[in-house]
Amino acid sequence: MKVAFIGLGIMGGPMAANLVRAGHDVLGHNRSRPAVDRLVEAGGRAAGSVAEAVRDAEAIITMLPADPQVTEVAYGDDGILAHAPQGALLIDMSTVTPATSAKLAADGAERGLRVLDAPVSGGEAGAVEGVLSIMVGGEAAHLDAARPLLDALGTTVVHVGPAGAGQTVKAANQLMVAVHIEALAEAAVFLKASGADLEAALRVLGGGLAGSTVLQRKQGNVLGEQYAPGFRLDLHRKDLGIVMDAARELGLALPAGSLAAQLVASACANGDGGLDHSALLRGVQRLNGA
Ligand code: NAD
Numbered sequence: 001m002k003v004a005f006i007g008l009g010i011m012g013g014p015m016a017a018n019l020v021r022a023g024h025d026v027l028g029h030n031r032s033r034p035a036v037d038r039l040v041e042a043g044g045r046a047a048g049s050v051a052e053a054v055r056d057a058e059a060i061i062t063m064l065p066a067d068p069q070v071t072e073v074a075y076g077d078d079g080i081l082a083h084a085p086q087g088a089l090l091i092d093m094s095t096v097t098p099a100t101s102a103k104l105a106a107d108g109a110e111r112g113l114r115v116l117d118a119p120v121s122g123g124e125a126g127a128v129e130g131v132l133s134i135m136v137g138g139e140a141a142h143l144d145a146a147r148p149l150l151d152a153l154g155t156t157v158v159h160v161g162p163a164g165a166g167q168t169v170k171a172a173n174q175l176m177v178a179v180h181i182e183a184l185a186e187a188a189v190f191l192k193a194s195g196a197d198l199e200a201a202l203r204v205l206g207g208g209l210a211g212s213t214v215l216q217r218k219q220g221n222v223l224g225e226q227y228a229p230g231f232r233l234d235l236h237r238k239d240l241g242i243v244m245d246a247a248r249e250l251g252l253a254l255p256a257g258s259l260a261a262q263l264v265a266s267a268c269a270n271g272d273g274g275l276d277h278s279a280l281l282r283g284v285q286r287l288n289g290a
Contacts, residue, residue, distance in 0.1 A: 001149065003027070004057035006050055006073055006080075008035035008285070009096065010229065011120070012063030014127040015040040015153050019168050020062075022152035050076070051083040059089040059149055067096045074104055086112035089146050093134075095119045095174070095235070097242050098164035098241040105138055105163030114142040117163060118150065119170035121177075123217060123231055131155045133175075135164035171246060174239035176279070178260035180214040185281040188222050189288055199223055219277035230276030237264045237273070 001024050005016040007131050008030040016039050019026050026044040029052070030036050036046045050073055054060050058078055070092060074080045080090060090113045092104060094215035101117035108115035116138035126132045132154035136143050143150075143159050150157045160169045187210075191201045202219045205211065221227060240261035247254045263283055270286065272279045284290075 001025070001058045002056060002061040004045075004047070004053035004147065005063070006030070006053060006060070007063040007065075008039055008071070009063065009065075009243040010124050010231075010272075011093075011127045012061075013038055013112070014065060014124070015042055015061075015132075016208045018127075018130045018151060018152050020044050022148075022153070024149065024170045027053050027057070048236070048282045049078050049080045050080060052086070054080050054084045057088050057241065059091065059146065060084055061149070062090075062094055064094045065235065066094070069098050070094050070100060070104070075107075081107060081113070082112070084113055087286070088113055089142060089149075090114070090179050091118050091146055091149070093118045093120055095170050095239055096167060098171075098185050098246070100165040101137060102162075102191070104166035106144065114121040114145065115163065116137070116142050116146060117166040118146070119166050119275055120154065121170065121173045122154070124229075126154075127215060135160050137161055137168075138163045167242070170213045170248070171239065171243045175243045175254065175257040175260070177214060177232055178236060178240060178264060179256050180212055181218060181277055181280050182260055182263055182284075184218060184222060185278075187283060189284045189290060191250075193288070218278045221276055225281070227272075227275035227279040227282075229274070230278070231282075232273065233264055233275055233277050233279060234273035235266050236277045237261070237268050240264055 003024050003026045005028045007027050016026050020043040027047045028039040028044050029047040040046050083176050090108050105115040118134050118136045120132040120134050122132040133156040134154040179201050206215050244261050267283045
């Protein structure tokens, strides 16, 4: 397919490269140029603007940081709604609010676009390896049309409901991941203070009920106290804001999620927002003078 790919960052870069590898004609655009150059090296083509990228596209994928960037790229004068051809698929894979996704689906449909929200989980490694979990909101028929693309990006592609539903499931994912990482960080500080061999301890914990994808993927960061992102804490703060806003509207008490949101906010306030979310460990260390 002819695919326009907007947002070639930590996730979008390798995802676009996987589409090239699967035989698609990928025209990429990113705010900063080096990311576009990397796509060209991988066999894709460069677009100087959103309008140029989408003009002849059969499918448009966006992988942008948050709501303001998705809104700008979709609704701007140079944007997708103004320049995409009738009938094109528009698949927003960024993590944004369900309300933004639902509005984009309605506004896109008015202009003849077939819109899906398809946020992902699996991190940078999942993007590179093409094994993402993709939670899809929107019309099932649009997902059928998008399958050849999404199957090149992920191994678990599930239709979870109408427009915006993908974002709701992604919000739940982010709540679970933050609580898991905080649990791992607290266990690591406890084990170290107890004089345990942290590497051996995490290895055996990984084989039991405490084993998880978070432990498997993040233990290297924790053991080495290395926090190159990965997934940035400032993006996780944004995602937990989505969860907590929705919980407030629903009148739900989600105490562990609420605490995780505060700990992530504190980490960002302490200057760790640009680090991988495994840097929640630094917050637990600060609390304990470690
Ligand atoms: P990133 O900051 O690395 O990438 C975003 C890219 O978008 C950057 O290259 C940036 O230059 C580009 N961009 C920003 N505004 C733009 C605009 N107006 N026009 C064109 N390009 C623009 O972020 P990321 O880690 O790749 O995350 C992207 C999305 O995926 C976020 O919504 C994030 O929450 C979500 N996500 C990230 C991960 C992860 O592990 N990193 C995992 C799952 C989901």
